[in-house]
Amino acid sequence: MSATASSAPVPRPVADRAVLRRGLRVIWGGMRAQKRPVVVAVVGSVLWAGATVATAGAIGWLTSEVVEPAVDARQIEAAGLWTIFGVLVAVLLVNVTGVILRRVYATVAGFNLQADYRQRVTRQYLRLPLSWHHAHPSGQLLSNAHADVEATWQVFNPLPMAIGVIVMLVIAGTMMVLVDPLLAILGLLVFPGLFAANLVFQRVMSPRITRAQQLRAEVAEVAHESFEAGLVVKAMGREDQETERFRAKTHELRDALILVGRTRGVFEPVIEAIPTLGTLAVLGVGTWQVSRGELDAAEVVQMAYLFSILAFPVRALGWVLAEIPRSVVGHDRVQHVLQAQGGMAYGSSALPRRSPASSRLAGVTYAHAGEERPTIRGVTLDIPSGGTVALVGPTGSGKSTLANLTLRLVDADSGSVRLDGVEARDLARGQLPASAALVAQQTFMFDDTVRGNITLGADSDDAEVWESLRIAQADDFVRALPAGLDTVIGERGGSLSGGQRQRIALARAIWRRPRLLVLDDATSAVDPSVEQAILAGLREARGGMTVLVVAYRLATILLADEVVYVEHGAVVDQGSHEQLLGRCRGYVDLVQAYSREAAERAAVTRQEEPS
Incomplete structure (x- = not known):
């Protein structure tokens, strides 16, 4: 503090x-x-x-x-x-x-x-x-x-x-x-x-x-x-x-x-x-x-x-x-x-309304305020239309910063960030949020109903809200709440568990039907089996959605079409899971660590089960 x-x-x-x-x-x-x-x-x-x-x-x-x-x-x-x-x-x-x-x-x-x-x-x-x-x-x-x-x-x-x-x-x-x-x-x-x-x-x-x-x-x-x-x-x-x-x-x-x-x-x-x-x-x-x-x-x-x-x-x-x-x-x-400086400037360009979206970062460098050493160093990254790309790397490697740069939550110090071929800085205000959504590590819930936290006050069809909850594996527990969609969940979602909050935040993003969905360790508080069901649901029902996921579990990585391995703010390797296993030592060590953690968790679970 x-x-x-x-x-x-x-x-x-x-x-x-x-x-x-x-x-x-x-x-x-x-x-x-x-x-x-x-x-x-x-x-x-x-x-x-x-x-x-x-x-x-x-x-x-x-x-x-x-x-x-x-x-x-x-x-x-x-x-x-x-x-x-x-x-x-x-x-x-x-x-x-x-x-x-x-x-x-x-x-x-x-x-x-x-x-x-x-x-x-x-x-x-x-x-x-x-x-x-x-x-x-x-x-x-x-x-x-x-x-x-x-x-x-x-x-x-x-x-x-x-x-x-x-x-x-x-x-x-x-x-x-x-x-x-x-x-x-x-x-x-x-x-x-x-x-x-x-x-x-x-x-x-x-x-x-x-x-x-x-x-x-x-x-x-x-x-x-x-x-x-x-x-x-x-x-x-x-x-x-x-x-x-x-x-x-x-x-x-x-x-x-x-x-x-x-x-x-x-x-x-x-x-x-x-x-x-x-x-x-x-x-x-x-x-x-x-x-x-x-x-x-x-x-x-x-x-x-x-x-x-x-x-x-x-x-x-x-x-x-x-x-x-x-x-x-x-x-x-x-x-x-x-009079503070640093506000984002906007252009007048509009995004083409084709689905799903593609994104490209070219030579991007970014340093946090007050830091001399860049967090991101000359990264070039392609996120193809309709694919699922997993960002993998050790803690502090710059994965979350790359996710923020992709959605222009921060502006790169140098280099280019494009969505569907259009430079992000040239887009008119509101164009990027209308086409892309982020589910961050820390989920924020308003002191409102479940419905209000998903639609954020916009006009909604309850059928679409329930469909979003189903994909996010949240429909069952929401139905069990005292008033269903009309249940007030309290300040910051205090009446829900961490995993439930994450799933409602994911449903909030899915409800907007984004053409690019960025998940920054957005399922860390849910069980691995639920996480796999969520990612499988996204893959089956995304209907024109490109997914960029910051991954910390092997199950998440295996569901990706392509894996990008990041170290010290730079892309070390990019390819399929099998390709990186064969040629990237840092990736192999990280995946093995994930596998050991998963095995240890499974063993503890088996020991706790009644005979």
Whole structure:
């Protein structure tokens, strides 16, 4: 098991001085992508901002025109009460409408962006070759598609409110200057202070958020790896060690998040206190001016109320600035995936629809990522139409890699791979999977019914599904399941044995009627007698199917028309079983080893049978 996901390449922490600039570019890109909901949210925010400031103006006017005369007269008329009620309700309705539009459409924009980017990331995962996935832990990929995408666009929650706050500040600043320039200047000094405090905050937060985001991915990777290896962990008694490994990583994440929380705990009270200090300063100076007769009480009330209602909304600017480091980090990590190179290019060629298919590898060389020595070295291999070809060789000789190259699951570094004479790179997307199928060593089952695992959601005729199961020697045990084809087999087929999973995976491939079927040790978990029945069924019923099988049993080899012996990534010999026995020493040694293993297994079986 790998140590952690930290070995995967990740973007470097964002430089402090570039955070704000880059964050604004991310926000602008999101606003352009979601123009309509963003425009509606901003309109709502402007309505809210105007109504909020208008509340201060309304209170000042009502104080001057209704409240003060009523106080002087020591009574208030019904008309005055209706005036107060009508003005405040009108302002409130505009305010509420703005808040609803702002919140609803900001949420729509944010979640639309998250959905769009999750789709882009997962499409990129499907486009990138297997070699790229082998270099990136699955927990890291899950974190990119979920936590990092969410972090990128979380900033859209406070964004429209922050835009409204800017409008509010412009309107309120104008009103304050018109009332009293001295108090306005005194009050507006608050906002440079807020901006400076938030700049310091986001500079301190950026590296800490970067670390926390990376640790989220590492925790996900450790958890995913432990769950995937559940059988190994339990069989080897590694529960305590895995628990400790997970504990150590989660404690790292805990400490990182506590550091983030502690930083917020220090800065947010300071940021929150700045507008309050401004309000107190305005009240103090305003009261002094009233005592000197330079202002009246209504003007001071209006100014103080303006600052009191601005104190909370102005924090939205801080929220946006606080989210920007997290947004930039998430965006960098997502772009690390979206900008990854190595995706397969496709042409426009179509395969001829004749059956069965033929395949040819000519001078093919391939090396796994990060390895200098090629796994496959200059292989030339012909797979004739309608034949059964067995790939044989010692462990690590490159058989599975050759199978993957034949189906273009990976691209050769050099050489040519052709299907029916057409270069695989020139084929249009979907052409090769429509004509060829692979049953791999490790079978994957979905948490679905037997039928769903065979058809993968495509329209199906149950008669064809049963025929595929019959050829795969799986029909008997499927009929015995509680609901037959409608039996849900659980996550990864947990309710089935290894051999049953392999046979359903084989039926899945046969159901598609491929013209080229590649079996990569696809019957290793079934009994030899069942394996022979499966291969015999393929031979009799393939009806236009060419078979390439990675063989580990003598019975499999004997059913092949031609045998290809591979060592160290190169084809050593090719011919019939009898021909290779007469001229290839490595093949003879391997076949003899297979024969001894089969004989020993048969002897053990006989000893275990009751006399």
